Amino acid sequence: KAGVTQTPRYLIKTRGQQVTLSCSPISGHRSVSWYQQTPGQGLQFLFEYFSETQRNKGNFPGRFSGRQFSNSRSEMNVSTLELGDSALYLCASSALQADGSPLHFGNGTRLTVT
């Protein structure tokens, strides 16, 4: 089975621009969650989608949004980029939307905002 695929792997954007990141989950997995990882804050939960519905949301501003399509693929959008948005953005998929479900992470998109 193919793993979680995230595209692109690297992105360089300028302050004020917007960006869209893509995540293809493991086949059959219906839950997709997104995380931001920075050296200072570590891993932080952004949001989680299950069957095209956002079920959980972390403490991030409204500039961060996402969606999930009927094939479970998910996109994350960040508008009006700020320097502090530079981070590794990770997506994870799981078979069930339950606390104990193993999370399968992709290798992330490295976003640099200049």
Next chain:
Amino acid sequence: KNQVEQSPQSLIILEGKNCTLQCNYTVSPFSNLRWYKQDTGRGPVSLTIMTFSENTKSNGRYTATLDADTKQSSLHITASQLSDSASYICVVSATGGYNKLIFGAGTRLAVHP
């Protein structure tokens, strides 16, 4: 406040030696505790998931323990290999969904020949 603290922050050991990483948490109500390994430039990979009733869980040379009374967990690595060089992240889940995942800052392990 829900928190997960890991120690040490970083660790250097020689190949073939054992080591133990610590994770202390103040998360309530507790659901489960997970250990992940993250190689540089890659996403985290799950090592173990333990619920309240589980004291020990192994995955090859990795053995995790959980003491729910003292709210402590440890990850023991036996006969370390160069490929064990990575960050190890402890994640504690409170009941209630993904927004209840509390991540530790990780322990950076370097295994030297």
